[in-house]
Amino acid sequence: MQVNSSNETNYIVFIIAxxxxxxLLVGFILYFVVSYRSKQKDYQLLEDQKKKIDEQKHILEKTLEELRATQQQLIHAEKMASLGELTAGIAHEIQNPLNFVTNFSELSTELISEMKTAVEHHELNEVLSLADDLALNMEKINFHGQRAGSIVKGMLQHSRSGTPQKELSDVNRLVDEYVRLSYHGMRAKDKTFNASYDLNLDPEIQPFPIIPQEIGRVILNLVTNAFFSVNEKRKRTFENYQPLVKISTQKKEQEVIITIEDNGEGISDENASKIFQPFFTTKPSGQGTGLGLSISYEIITQGHQGKIELNNHLNQGGTSFTISLPL
Amino acid sequence: MAHLIEYISGSIFKEIYYYSLLLSSIFILFFIKKVQRPSLIISGIVIFSMLHNWIILGLILNGVLESNKAVYHFTTFIEFILFFLFYRNSITSYYGKLWVLAGGVIYFAFQLINSFLIQHFSYYNSNGIIIEETILVFYALLFFSEIRQHVFYDNLFKEGFFWFNTMVLVFNSFQVFIWGFQGFLQTPLWWFDISKILSAIMYLVFAFAVYLDYLSNLSKSNNAG
Incomplete structure (x- = not known):
């Protein structure tokens, strides 16, 4: 009887266990299935989001590519626009050496004719003297021809697209050349333009590696803006106002400083913070692309690891830009 | 053969167990050529179980073998190797593989000690089987955790490996429970019949798992084509 009772208890315990x-097993498996499905949903959501992000990334990359292409086109367009501004200056600059070439070649023709007469009269000394003059003329023709050639070369460099390389360049010569191009350009464009400029170039500066056509563009941009500003102020001022743009270069220990200063209208504080932004311009519609200063900023800071700063003299009138180029 | 059939026919539970094993093995043979490596291992487990169960029974009934006590020391060992290979192949994480390896090392070491020093080959390999089943429960839980962590499958119920692992967990958990229970109280005899049915279901599910893998491969190759 006791054995039977013990067996029954044993069975009951066994069955309960x-x-x-x-x-426990069914509970575990159910829990596993439910939690797996929940995780699968999260995972699917994550996958969908990843897919969306990938799509957006793809679109953004495409847009960025298009933006880059547009930026390149804009930079080129800006180059062409500034080239247009330069045309008058270039014409003026080329006209001078061409005049020399024409005059000296005419003079040379006369000298040859005189030489022929001297040869006919067997005046050897006269022939030799005329030959010396002729050689001198030829040298001058060659010099002015090369001068015209270098202007054309500069113009071609200015308009060329692609990635230019740094080369040893004379900054003073570059400043001088582009200031004159800008000045004559302004004069050719606006017959009423009247301003003077003052060049103060440091003779201590030796040629150092820069990208000449790019630095030329920066100088051209800043000087043209300065001339525009002083000319605008002159138009509005009836007092005894002397429009003046001062351009100077200075060698410091590890850098060369180029300063372009004007006594024009100045820039308001509000505008001062925006002037290096692309497409920002205070010039009347159609007279500026708004890219000049932003491209200048890029050329100096990224292309040459230099600095470009604006010092606003609004109270005294005018502004000055300081460019630092590391040696 | 006549002895064998006669012996099996003596109990419905034996019939279910032996014929399920045979049926599962034959079923698997139809698909074995077009399944993944883990499914080949599952096929190996089923076919090996069928062969050793039938052959040993035949040898005992024909008087060639006195008992199956010594044989279980080897068959448990080989069976564990097959399970070990399955989990080693299917678990992909570094730590998961490390745990599988650790389980394997524990089992192999214990089985050798048990066979040579504790139970010897003249006794039934009960210690080896308990350790094997405990480690298989651990492997099954590890694989579930891995499946959940990496969200391996689109549809859990269409995955053969999920069913295989579920069956490994259920069957071995009950087996561990029985062995554990027997340490304290006597397990009712009818439970061993239920255990045979559970075992038969396990092999049928294993065969079903191989079939699901075959279907999955077939649909993949159709999609690729």
Whole structure:
């Protein structure tokens, strides 16, 4: 009787224990399936988001590519626009050497004719003297021809697209050349333009590696802006106002400083913070692309690891830009 | 063969167990050529179980073998190697593989000690089987954790490896429970019949798992084509 009772208890305990194991197993598997599905949903959501992000990334990359292409086109357009501004200055600059070439070649023709007469009269000394003059003329023709050639070369460099390389260049010569181009350009464009400029170039500066056509563009931009500003002020001022643009270069220990200063209208504080932004311009519609200063900023800071700063003299009138180029 | 059939026919539970094993093995043979490596291992487990169960029974009934006690020392060992290979192949994470390896090392070391020093080959390999089943429960839980962590499958119920692992967990958990229970109280005899049915279900599910893998491969190759 006792054995039977013990067996029954044993069975009951066994069945309860087996049921507990069964419930635990079923519970675990159910929990696993439910949590797996929930995680699968999260995972799917994550996958969808990743897919969307990838799509957006692709679109953004494409847009960025298009923007870069547009930027390149704009830079080129800006180059062409400034080239247009330069045309008058260039014409003036080329006209001078061409005049020399024409005059000296005419003079040379006369000298040859005189030489022929001297040869006919067997005046050897006269022939030799005329030959010396002729050689001198030829040298001058060659000099002015090369001068015209270098202006054309500069113009071609200015308009060329692609990645230019740094080369040893004389900054003073570059400043002088582009200031004159700008000045004559302004004069040719606006017959009423009247301003003077003062060049103060440091003779201590030796040629150092820069990208000449790019630095030329920066100088051209800043000087043209300065001339524009003083000319605008002159138009509005009836007092005894002397429009003046001062351009100077200075050698310091590890850098060369180029300063372009004007006594024009100045820039308001509000505008001063925006002037290096692309497409920002205070010039009347159609007279500026708004890219000149932003491209100048890029050329100096990224292309030459230099600095470009604006010092606003609004109270005294005018502004000055300081460019630092590391040696 | 006549002895064998006669012996099996003596109990419905034996019939279910032996014929399920045979049926599962034959079923698997139809698909074995077009399944992944883990499914080949599952096929190996089923076919090996069928062969050793039938052959040993035949040898005992024909008087060639006195008992199956010594044989279980080897068959458990080989069976564990097959399970070990399955989990080693299917678990992909570094730590998961490390745990599988650790389980394997524990089992192999214990089985050798048990076979040579504790139970010897003249006794039934109960210690080896308990350790094997405990480690298989651990492997199954590890694989579930891995499946959940990496969200391996699109549809869990269409995945053969999910069913295989579920069955490994259920069957071995009950087996561990029985062995554990027997340490304290006597397990009712009818439970061993239930255990045979559970075992038969396990092999049928294993065969079903191989079939699901075959279907999955077939649809993949159709999509690729």
């Amino acid at each position: 087996a049921l507990v194991v069964l419930i």
